[in-house]
Amino acid sequence: xxxxxxxxxxxxxxxxxxxxxxxxxxxxxxxxxxxxxxxxxxxxxxxxxxxxxxxxxxxxxxxxxxxxxxxxxxxxxxxxxxxxxxxxxxxxxxxxxxxxxxxxxxxxxxxxxxxxxxxxxxxxxxxxxxxxxxxxxxxxxxxxxxxxxxxxxxxxxxxxxxxxxxxxxxxxxxxxxxxxxxxxxxxxxxxxxxxxxxxxxxxxxxxxxxxxxxxxxxxxxxxxxxxxxxxxxxxxxxxxxxxxxxxxxxxxxxxxxxxxxxxxxxxxxxxxxxxxxxxxxxxxxxxx
Amino acid sequence: xxxxxxxxxxxxxxxxxxxxxxxxxxxxxxxxxxxxxxxxxxxxxxxxxxxxxxxxxxxxxxxxxxxxxxxxxxxxxxxxxxxxxxxxxxxxxxxxxxxxxxxxxxxxxxxxxxxxxxxxxxxxxxxxxxxxxxxxxxxxxxxxxxxxxxxxxxxxxxxxxxxxxxxxxxxxxxxxxxxxxxxxxxxxxxxxxxxxxxxxxxxxxxxxxxxxxxxxxxxxxxxxxxxxxxxxxxxxxxxxxxxxxxxxxxxxxxxxxxxxxxxx
Amino acid sequence: xxxxxxxxxxxxxxxxxxxxxxxxxxxxxxxxxxxxxxxxxxxxxxxxxxxxxxxxxxxxxxxxxxxxxxxxxxxxxxxxxxxxxxxxxxxxxxxxxxxxxxxxxxxxxxxxxxxxxxxxxxxxxxxxxxxxxxxxxxxxxxxxxxxxxxxxxxxxxxxxxxxxxxxxxxxxxxxxxxxxxxxxxxxxxxxxxxxxxxxxxxxxxxxxxxxxxxxxxxxxxxxxxxxxxxxxxxxxxxxxxxxxxxxxxxxxxxxxxxxxxxxxxxxxxxxxxxxxxxxxxxxxxxxxxxxxxxxxxxxxxxxxxxxxxxxxxxxxxxxxxxxxxxxxxxxxxxxxxxxxxxxxxxxxxxxxxxxxxxxxxxx
Ligand SMILES: Nc1ncnc2c1ncn2[C@@H]1O[C@H](COP(=O)(O)OP(=O)(O)OP(=O)(O)O)[C@@H](O)[C@H]1O
Ligand SMILES: [Mg+2]
Numbered sequence: 001x002x003x004x005x006x007x008x009x010x011x012x013x014x015x016x017x018x019x020x021x022x023x024x025x026x027x028x029x030x031x032x033x034x035x036x037x038x039x040x041x042x043x044x045x046x047x048x049x050x051x052x053x054x055x056x057x058x059x060x061x062x063x064x065x066x067x068x069x070x071x072x073x074x075x076x077x078x079x080x081x082x083x084x085x086x087x088x089x090x091x092x093x094x095x096x097x098x099x100x101x102x103x104x105x106x107x108x109x110x111x112x113x114x115x116x117x118x119x120x121x122x123x124x125x126x127x128x129x130x131x132x133x134x135x136x137x138x139x140x141x142x143x144x145x146x147x148x149x150x151x152x153x154x155x156x157x158x159x160x161x162x163x164x165x166x167x168x169x170x171x172x173x174x175x176x177x178x179x180x181x182x183x184x185x186x187x188x189x190x191x192x193x194x195x196x197x198x199x200x201x202x203x204x205x206x207x208x209x210x211x212x213x214x215x216x217x218x219x220x221x222x223x224x225x226x227x228x229x230x231x232x233x234x235x236x237x238x239x240x241x242x243x244x245x246x247x248x249x250x251x252x253x254x255x256x257x258x259x260x261x262x263x264x265x266x267x268x269x270x271x272x273x274x275x276x277x278x279x280x281x282x283x284x285x286x287x288x
Numbered sequence: 289x290x291x292x293x294x295x296x297x298x299x300x301x302x303x304x305x306x307x308x309x310x311x312x313x314x315x316x317x318x319x320x321x322x323x324x325x326x327x328x329x330x331x332x333x334x335x336x337x338x339x340x341x342x343x344x345x346x347x348x349x350x351x352x353x354x355x356x357x358x359x360x361x362x363x364x365x366x367x368x369x370x371x372x373x374x375x376x377x378x379x380x381x382x383x384x385x386x387x388x389x390x391x392x393x394x395x396x397x398x399x400x401x402x403x404x405x406x407x408x409x410x411x412x413x414x415x416x417x418x419x420x421x422x423x424x425x426x427x428x429x430x431x432x433x434x435x436x437x438x439x440x441x442x443x444x445x446x447x448x449x450x451x452x453x454x455x456x457x458x459x460x461x462x463x464x465x466x467x468x469x470x471x472x473x474x475x476x477x478x479x480x481x482x483x484x485x486x487x488x489x490x491x492x493x494x495x496x497x498x499x500x501x502x503x504x505x506x507x508x509x510x511x512x513x514x515x516x517x518x519x520x521x522x523x524x525x526x527x528x529x530x531x532x533x534x535x536x537x538x539x540x541x542x543x544x545x546x547x548x549x550x551x552x
Numbered sequence: 553x554x555x556x557x558x559x560x561x562x563x564x565x566x567x568x569x570x571x572x573x574x575x576x577x578x579x580x581x582x583x584x585x586x587x588x589x590x591x592x593x594x595x596x597x598x599x600x601x602x603x604x605x606x607x608x609x610x611x612x613x614x615x616x617x618x619x620x621x622x623x624x625x626x627x628x629x630x631x632x633x634x635x636x637x638x639x640x641x642x643x644x645x646x647x648x649x650x651x652x653x654x655x656x657x658x659x660x661x662x663x664x665x666x667x668x669x670x671x672x673x674x675x676x677x678x679x680x681x682x683x684x685x686x687x688x689x690x691x692x693x694x695x696x697x698x699x700x701x702x703x704x705x706x707x708x709x710x711x712x713x714x715x716x717x718x719x720x721x722x723x724x725x726x727x728x729x730x731x732x733x734x735x736x737x738x739x740x741x742x743x744x745x746x747x748x749x750x751x752x753x754x755x756x757x758x759x760x761x762x763x764x765x766x767x768x769x770x771x772x773x774x775x776x777x778x779x780x781x782x783x784x785x786x787x788x789x790x791x792x793x794x795x796x797x798x799x800x801x802x803x804x805x806x807x808x809x810x811x812x813x814x815x816x817x818x819x820x821x822x823x824x825x826x827x828x829x830x831x832x833x834x835x836x837x838x839x840x841x842x843x844x845x846x847x848x849x850x851x852x853x854x855x856x857x858x859x860x861x862x863x864x865x866x867x868x869x870x871x872x873x874x875x876x877x878x879x880x881x882x883x884x885x886x887x888x889x890x891x892x893x894x895x896x897x898x899x900x901x902x903x904x905x906x907x908x909x910x911x912x913x914x915x
Binding site: 010012013014016017019020021023024025027028029030031032034035038088091092095096098099107109110111113114116117118119120121122123124125126127128129131133134135160163166220221223224226227230231241244245248249254257258261262264265268269272 | 297306327370375401405487495512513534
């Protein structure tokens with residue numbers, strides 16, 4: 001784009017973006033680089049000093065059963081949370097898009113606004129709902145099933161993650177539904193397609209990019225989620241984020257924590273970039 | 289438009305209940321007169337709200353969070369306005385890189401940002417400094433502001449600025465009298481969303497706060513891992529209240545669906 | 553020397569010549585329209601005069617002063633944008649007063665001048681409204697008031713009426729001309745609507761692919777188009793290809809599908825191919841067996857004040873327009889004779905690239 005108007009100089013954009021660029025360079029690029037370097041430092045348990053060069057932390061993380069199990073659990077939990085978000089979020093977005101105003105705006109608000117409530121509050125809410133004295137257990141007792149221990153299990157973490165992540169799934173699907181011409185679905189119905197066929201053959205392919213981008217966000221955020229596993233998984237159910245936290249703030253083994261963090265970031269970026277190359281390229285061409 | 293069938297509406301009801309249940313129970317339990325986390329079956333009481341206001345740590349953290357959110361949202365807007373203008377209106381070398389850099393906090397896990405900043409702060413001797421905490425928060429809320437601003441500036445009819453130039457206005461006047469007022473909804477919306485995100489941020493802050501700069505979410509997290517009493521519910525209810533006010537405000541000035549879902 | 557002079561101005565975007573060697577002189581107080589199809593460079597020309605697009609080559613002089621590279625905010629021109637470009641966050645009054653503020657006109661004078669300008673466009677009662685509370689026509693008039701209130705030496709209008717519905721548009725055309733006469737401002741207007749250009753301009757500049765092809769009074773452009781492009785772009789035209797049979801001084805006999813027709817065509821050679829252009833309203837429809845060519849009514853359209861007929865004949869389909877004088881129109885399938893007076897025929901040498909499809913031209 002040509003910047004028209006008086007005084008459009010070459011240096012203007014650089015001057016305008018310089019303050020933000022400086023801040024981001026010093027608070028994103030520098031610390032990430034430092035952390036990557038830190039992950040190659042040796043760590044003395046006795047003194048807590050870090051120095052030298054080693055790939056030992058990476059070897060340890062990638063071979064140790066303990067870490068492998070945590071990584072596996074994290075990805076399993078994140079994958080299940082993502083799958084449930086798709087199963088719940090996609091139909092919900094579709095239902096919302098077929099509502100009329102004012103209900104549509106009201107329920108969109110109800111479903112999306114929890115996104116803005118602190119995740120600590122929401123985790124706390126779930127710990128009360130699912131706690132031994134909570135209403136769900138009370139109902140189970142009243143039904144004669146008896147108390148079930150739900151806190152500190154993977155399923156609790158998954159349920160709470162779904163609660164936190166559902167808006168992130170609904171938003172992109174909703175957006176792609178908005179772009180969809182309702183006449184197209186009606187056209188399919190007019191050709192004699194059943195409602196289910198119309199949805200599967202006509203609607204679904206068009207919102208698939210939305211579903212994929214939602215899944216990606218949900219998976220990325222779930223895999224690095226901290227508050228939910230921290231409060232609902234407890235010490236027994238460690239996940240990547242809580243391990244990093246422990247390494248940094250209890251064990252004070254920063255290089256090890258840095259290693260896990262770097263691996264988490266790398267995994268995140270690989271997923272994101274793969275998505276961009278495969279999905280975006282493919283669908284941009286087909287759907288414009 | 290076709291209507292939703294009964295099955296769809298039943299499903300929708302379940303989803304809405306699921307989304308609201310943990311928030312509703314928090315608000316209910318906050319009013320319990322008991323000493324344990326329980327529903328207020330025997331009357332309502334404000335004793336736990338009182339307890340919050342007499343708990344110096346929570347009060348201190350609340351003010352920390354408030355100042356932090358006010359400062360970082362304001363400064364993020366101040367940085368994001370010129371940067372978004374540069375990115376949307378000029379073609380220059382490094383534009384794509386800068387755009388990616390400014391939006392990168394959205395895809396870098398906050399946990400990773402937290403440990404990375406902790407490392408930097410330790411090296412420059414800034415651990416526990418409130419100023420550096422503000423800087424860190426600016427970084428994570430700026431992308432939210434930028435997204436709204438870029439949308440606002442892209443959808444902006446340049447000929448309105450041209451009209452002002454043609455009437456003899458200087459560059460500075462055009463910016464002050466025309467450009468800024470026209471992107472003001474984006475700026476205000478961006479400021480509010482930045483404020484909320486900074487106020488709620490836990491994962492990064494937990495690594496870089498010191499006892500004197502602990503924010504409310506960090507304080508609540510610590511408190512919840514150690515003891516569980518209804519005071520936690522009272523704090524949570526207060527936060528939910530603040531969020532509801534902010535959401536209504538946001539809806540007024542910018543339209544919540546526009547912020548969360550993007551430009552229509 | 554003219555008031556506004558463009559000399560050989562050119563604008564290149566990369567390899568594309570959006571505007572090439574445009575030379576145009578506009579006299580003080582004159583109303584000139586730039587007319588041409590989409591993408592021909594009208595807006596670009598106007599924006600170069602306004603100072604929003606850099607001139608690649610050539611010069612622009614205003615009242616003897618070279619403004620080719622002057623900043624847009626120092627030229628003092630009044631501009632009405634296609635999108636109106638009103639300041640959405642200011643009232644009508646503030647919109648109009650903005651330019652005066654920039655010129656540091658004292659507040660008391662400002663008030664009088666804003667009120668005068670709003671009176672001129674019949675919007676005095678709307679001073680306190682915001683643009684979003686106005687209709688399209690009212691917005692358009694605010695934009696006009698905002699541009700003329702600064703008493704600009706030149707008023708530039710970029711398709712100012714294109715966002716209005718047909719009726720309002722016609723009303724605004726005359727109002728625009730009226731206001732321009734009252735204020736006496738030199739005006740350059742861009743349009744792709746020939747009726748608009750013809751009805752309000754002193755002169756019309758026809759542009760094609762970045763170049764000016766004809767500058768003339770509206771009547772002359774219509775009656776004496778200098779190129780086949782113009783005769784086709786401006787109004788509807790029947791194009792009849794034929795071969796020169798005999799040459800006799802400045803006259804030639806052209807065979808149109810075997811029917812010989814005498815035309816004034818100096819300098820043509822025997823056997824040369826010519827195209828005769830005749831406007832539809834200049835064809836006369838007579839009874840069967842009369843006139844120069846036989847034909848048969850294939851379609852008729854009622855246009856209110858006129859009838860438009862498509863007549864099938866030996867030369868394909870011709871368009872003919874007759875005034876609606878109240879008598880019964882011709883019926884479809886009725887055989888007719890087609891006639892015209894020799895003076896209405898315009899002759900182009902060579903074959904037209906493609907004869908226009910009357911059905912498409914009928915709009
Ligand atoms: N900023 C630009 N960069 C590259 N090419 C441009 C630019 N602006 C205009 N053009 C090209 O220059 C040519 C003339 O454009 P211009 O806008 O002057 O046309 P126009 O006659 O006003 O058309 P319309 O009637 O559609 O408004 C077009 O081919 C257009 O694509
Ligand atoms: Mg144009």
